[in-house]
Amino acid sequence: MNWSDGDSYVSIGIAVFLVNQVRKILDTPTRLPKWDIYFKQVWLSAFVLMALGEIFPDPWRVWFWLIVFGAVAYTTRQLRELRTARTILIAIAPYAVLIFVRDVIKFLLPSAYEVIQVYVESATIFALIWLVTFILIARNQKKALERDQLEREKEAEQRRIIEEKKDELEYQVSLRTAEITQQKEELERALVDLRATQTQLIHSEKMASLGELTAGIAHEIQNPLNFVNNFSEVSIELIDELAEEQAKPERDTELEADILSDLKQNLQKITHHGGRASSIVKGMLQHSRAGNGQREPTDLNALADEYLRLAYHGLRAKDKTFNATLSTDFDKSLGTVSIVAQDVGRVLLNLFTNAFYAVQQRQKIQKEPGYQPTVTVRTSCENHQAVIRVSDNGTGMPESVQQKIFQPFFTTKPTGEGTGLGLSLSYDIITKGHNGTIAVESQEGQGTTFTITLPA
Incomplete structure (x- = not known):
């Protein structure tokens, strides 16, 4: 064996290049760390075989390339799932076969090798070019795979981040849901309390309006009771007079007839004024309790007149010095209207009470001479509406007050004199309970007009 043979160093160089490329492309230090310890030293076998070639006549390069190709083939088989491993096999196969055949022929048939040497060397060059080309392809494939791997890792990282964000959002949503549920429960409890408070306030407003009625009712009911007492006393006197006449030996039948006629008239008047007192009491009872909500044909003129006088006398009971002019203009053609009398009566009482309060305040504050x-x-009946x-x-x-006058709890009265629910409840009674309307027109310092319309 001649150590100065240039082919020996070329073979070792190619083997080192091939092993290094395979290790880099297939990443054997990471994928096959135990095998890589031996694989990277496979070129040392060349020096061993070269030394043995000096002692024994042996084609050492044939065995060397068998070792190299065998090591590469074993490596690619272990990593056969990689696309680059298959590319490396394709790259090495022509060169490995050609080198093996060349060295065998050269060792066994040296004369024949001299004949085909030129062709073999040309084929070796092309095989080497093939090897380098596919090694480059394999490296590009590795880079592409690394890019794909990097993209997959980025996608995986993005998915992980998204999952973390999703979990975080779900946790925040669960917390927010719990907070909303708690707030809902608190609002429901507050609503229950508010409804209870509303019921109490409505009751207070009703009792307040009932208080306004008390003095007026006492004054109004006193008149029919006085008539009943007076006619009862007169009737007793007439009965005594009739008894005396009947006890006389000579009775005056005409006088007895006149006395009986007067008694009948007195009893009729007692019945009339008793009915008047009864209607006042009945109205008070209707006002003091919730009705059944049933509409009944009602004389609006009589209802308005009765509550007007009750409101007036109620205010006079508190302030004996107060006097006002009550002006009425009732349309007699209006007839009866289907309403809930106690509810509409409560609305009228509220409007009358506010009206008397307004004129009383103007009289007290402004003290205008000649003000009445x-x-x-x-x-009236307008467009089929009462x-x-x-x-x-x-x-x-x-104007600013007019815009808020029907809002709940809004009042222009001093603290303690109004609940702020009177006009709000009146608005609901007329608009929601009777499908009507209620409107206000006012000029500051001049007066106010409330207009109620009801389906006739």
């Missing part, structure tokens, strides 16, 4: 407090009630107008010449209201 006046509350006017008019009824219309009630309640007007006063009191303090009036600015």
Whole structure:
């Protein structure tokens, strides 16, 4: 064996290049760490075989390339799932076969090798070019795979981040849901409390309006009771007079007839005024309790007149110095209207009470000479609707107050004198309970007019 043979160093160089490329492309230090310890030293077998070739006549390059190709083939088989491993096999196969055949022929048939040497060397060059080309292809494949792997890792990282965000959002949603559920429960409890408070306030407002009625009812009911007492006393006197006449030996039948006629008239008047007192009491009872909600044909003129006088006398019971002019203009053609009498009566009482309060305040505060407090009630039938107008010449209201006058708990009265629910409840009774309308017109310092319309 001649150590100075250039082919020996070329073979070792190619083997080292091939092993290094395979290790880099297939990443054997990471994928096959135990095998890589031996695989990277496979070129040392060349020096061993070369040394043995000096002692024994042996084609050492044949065995060397068998070792190299065998080591590469074993490596690619272990990593056969990789696309680059298959490319490396394709790259090495022509060169490995050609080198093996060349060295065998050269060792066994040296004369024949001299004949085909030129062709073999040309084929070796092409095989080497093939090897280098596919090694480069394999490296490009590895880079592409690394890019794909990097993209997959990025996608995996993005998915991981998305999953973390999703979990975090789900956790936040669960927390928010728990907070909303708690707030809902708190709101439901608050709503229950609010409804209870509303019921109490409505009851308070009803009792307040009932209080306004008390003094007026006492005054109104006193008149029919006085008539009943007076006619009862007169009737007793007439009965005594009739008894005396009947006890006489000579009875005056005409006088007895006149006395009986007077008694009949007195009893009729007692019945009339008793019925008047009874109707007042009945109205008070209807006002003090919730009705059945049933509409009944009602004389709006009589209802308005009765509550107007009750409201007036109720205020006079508190302030004996207060006097006002009550002006009524009732449309007699209006007839009866189907309403819930106690509810509409409560609305009218509220409007009348506010009207008397407004004229009383103007009288007290402004003290205008010649000012006469006046509350006017008019009824009419317009466009198949019953219309009630309640007007006063009191303090009036600015535009800003008119816009809020029907809002719950809004009041222009001082603290302790109003609940702020009277007009709000009145609005609901007329609009929701009777499908009507209620509107206000006012000029500050001049007076106010409330207009109620009801389907006739």
